[in-house]
Amino acid sequence: MKIITLEEHVTFPELTGLIPEEILRQRSIEHLPMIQRVAHKLADIDGDRLCSMNKHGITMQVLSVAGAGADLLPVDEGTRFARLYNDALVARIAIHPNRFAAFAHLPMTNPAAAADELERTVKTYGFKGALINGLTQDCFLDHPRFAPLLLRAEQLNVPIYLHPGLPPKAVADAYYSGLPKHAGDALSISGWGWHSETAIHVLRLIISGTLDKYPKLKLIIGHMGEMLPMMMARCDDKFKINNAGINQRSVSQTLKEQVYITTSGVFTLPPLMIALETFGIDNVLFSVDYPFSSNEDGRRFLDSIPLPVNEIHKIAHLNAERLLN
Numbered sequence: 001m002k003i004i005t006l007e008e009h010v011t012f013p014e015l016t017g018l019i020p021e022e023i024l025r026q027r028s029i030e031h032l033p034m035i036q037r038v039a040h041k042l043a044d045i046d047g048d049r050l051c052s053m054n055k056h057g058i059t060m061q062v063l064s065v066a067g068a069g070a071d072l073l074p075v076d077e078g079t080r081f082a083r084l085y086n087d088a089l090v091a092r093i094a095i096h097p098n099r100f101a102a103f104a105h106l107p108m109t110n111p112a113a114a115a116d117e118l119e120r121t122v123k124t125y126g127f128k129g130a131l132i133n134g135l136t137q138d139c140f141l142d143h144p145r146f147a148p149l150l151l152r153a154e155q156l157n158v159p160i161y162l163h164p165g166l167p168p169k170a171v172a173d174a175y176y177s178g179l180p181k182h183a184g185d186a187l188s189i190s191g192w193g194w195h196s197e198t199a200i201h202v203l204r205l206i207i208s209g210t211l212d213k214y215p216k217l218k219l220i221i222g223h224m225g226e227m228l229p230m231m232m233a234r235c236d237d238k239f240k241i242n243n244a245g246i247n248q249r250s251v252s253q254t255l256k257e258q259v260y261i262t263t264s265g266v267f268t269l270p271p272l273m274i275a276l277e278t279f280g281i282d283n284v285l286f287s288v289d290y291p292f293s294s295n296e297d298g299r300r301f302l303d304s305i306p307l308p309v310n311e312i313h314k315i316a317h318l319n320a321e322r323l324l325n
C-alpha cells in the first residue's frame with residue numbers, strides 16, 4: 001500500500017546558523033530539549049530518515065521546515081533567507097524525487113513576498129503548498145495584511161498547512177509560567193498550547209469571514225484536527241450564521257469544505273473515530289510528525305484502524321494525492 005505523510009520536518013543547521021544567536025535564544029524553539037534530542041534527525045534526509053521510511057513502508061514524505069526561520073529576521077533578510085532555504089530544500093530532495101516532496105518556507109513578515117515565493121516554489125520546483133508556523137508578529141492569518149498570500153494560494157490551488165508556533169510572550173507569561181523545570185515549555189507547545197492555538201487560528205479564519213472571502217482556499221491542520229472534531233457541534237451552536245462574523249456558512253460546513261486534518265503524532269483510535277464522524281473520511285490524511293514521532297508508531301497505528309481497505313487507502317494516500325495534485 002502506498003503511504004504518503006504530510007507533516008514531516010527538517011532543519012538545516014547551516015541555515016539556522018545564519019540567524020543571530022541572540023534572536024534564536026529569545027524567539028525560537030531551538031533551545032528546547034525536544035528539538036535538541038532530534039536535531040540530528042531533522043538535519044538528515046537520505047540517511048536514517050530514508051532507512052526508516054523503507055523499513056516501515058512510507059512511500060513519500062512531504063517535508064517542511066521546523067523551528068527557526070525567515071519570520072525571525074528583518075523583512076528584507078527574511079525574504080532572502082526563505083528563498084535560500086527553499087533552494088536548499090529542493091536540492092536535497094532532488095536526489096530522491098519519488099520519495100520526497102515539500103511545502104514552501106515563506107517570509108511571513110512580508111506577505112507580498114511570501115505570495116511570490118509560494119508561486120515561485122510551486123511553479124518552478126513543484127512544491128505542494130506551504131507550511132506556516134503559528135502567528136507572525138502576534139497576528140493570525142485573518143489579519144488583512146495576509147490577503148495577498150491567501151489569494152495567491154487559492155489561485156495556485158495549493159493548501160496552506162497551519163502548524164503551531166511558540167506562543168506570544170504575553171500568552172506564555174500568563175498561561176505557562178511558574179511551572180517546574182520544562183513543564184511550562186511542554187504545556188505551551190506539544191503538551192496542549194500548540195493544539196488550542198491552531199484551533200483558535202482556524203476558528204478566527206472562519207468567524208472573521210476570511211475563508212468565505214477565499215472559498216477555494218484549502219487548509220491542513222495536524223494532530224488529529226487540533227481538538228476541533230470534538231468541539232465542532234459546540235462551535236456551530238455558539239457561532240451561529242449571522243452571529244459573530246459568520247454570514248455565509250456554519251463552522252462545521254466551512255471545516256468540511258476547506259479544512260483537512262492529519263493524524264500527525266496522535267496514534268490512538270478514539271480521536272480518529274471522532275475525526276471521521278465529523279470531518280469525514282475524505283478530509284483525513286495519514287501523517288507521522290517525524291522525527292518528533294516515529295514512523296514505527298505511525299505505521300502500527302495505521303495498520304490498526306478498523307476500516308474497510310478502500311477507506312484505509314483514502315487515509316494512507318488517496319486523499320493526499322487529490323489534495324496535493
